[in-house]
Amino acid sequence: xxxxxxxxxxxxxxxxxxKISCKxxxxxxxxxxxxxxxxxxxKGLEWMGIIYPGDSxxxxxxxxxxxVTISADKSISTAYLQWSSLKASDTAMYYCAxxxxxxxxxxxxxxxxxxxxxxxxx
Amino acid sequence: DIQLTQSPSFLSASVxxxxxxxxxxxxxxxxxxAWYQQKPGKAPKLLIYAASTLQSGVPxxxxxxxxGTEFTLTISSLQPEDFATYYCQQLxxxxxxxxxxxTRLEIK
Numbered sequence: 127x128x129x130x131x132x133x134x135x136x137x138x139x140x141x142x143x144x145k146i147s148c149k150x151x152x153x154x155x156x157x158x159x160x161x162x163x164x165x166x167x168x169k170g171l172e173w174m175g176i177i178y179p180g181d182s183x184x185x186x187x188x189x190x191x192x193x194v195t196i197s198a199d200k201s202i203s204t205a206y207l208q209w210s211s212l213k214a215s216d217t218a219m220y221y222c223a224x225x226x227x228x229x230x231x232x233x234x235x236x237x238x239x240x241x242x243x244x245x246x247x248x
Numbered sequence: 249d250i251q252l253t254q255s256p257s258f259l260s261a262s263v264x265x266x267x268x269x270x271x272x273x274x275x276x277x278x279x280x281x282a283w284y285q286q287k288p289g290k291a292p293k294l295l296i297y298a299a300s301t302l303q304s305g306v307p308x309x310x311x312x313x314x315x316g317t318e319f320t321l322t323i324s325s326l327q328p329e330d331f332a333t334y335y336c337q338q339l340x341x342x343x344x345x346x347x348x349x350x351t352r353l354e355i356k
Binding site: 161163170171172173176185187188221223230231233234235236238239240241 | 249280282284286291292293294297298303333335337339340342343344345346347348349350
């Protein structure tokens, strides 16, 4: 069974750094893209970016390029989303998600993590 | 970037009703469109992909249609568990993905 297990909720102050994780199991971690999706409180879904752990090919939404860094560690089957300097506006639920397909035209997210709530407040 | 506009943003309906949600793309996306359902406090769930293919395990009362710039999600007979928020999602060959703003479906 494919599982994506995300790290726990975080409470941070503005300006602090943060790295949250998404551990994949039940499949070959290097063979599927993993994407990240933001959901601000009471708002809709926003695609942030996606990484192919096999070769670390990473694409970002223009809205998030330069604001976050997506990475993966193949050795422990874990993808990451990180910030170098958090803002209050980064307060949101963050989901990782994996498609069943690998082709660019087949990246529909069948599998989702449970979400990581990030709260940034002074 | 390709923009997706869902309509309506809010829909009130009764159990047993047939409902349709529309998603319009700012430019043609062939059939590269999916629909998700999200309930409060839960991760989204994939319902339909490639515009009209039902994801395994999803009830057949859900259906999708369309291509190019206009797409629809139809629920043929609303069940109590269908009251949720629905999102469309597009992807293109340059790995640019966007979601629609969502349609909240509530019980009348």
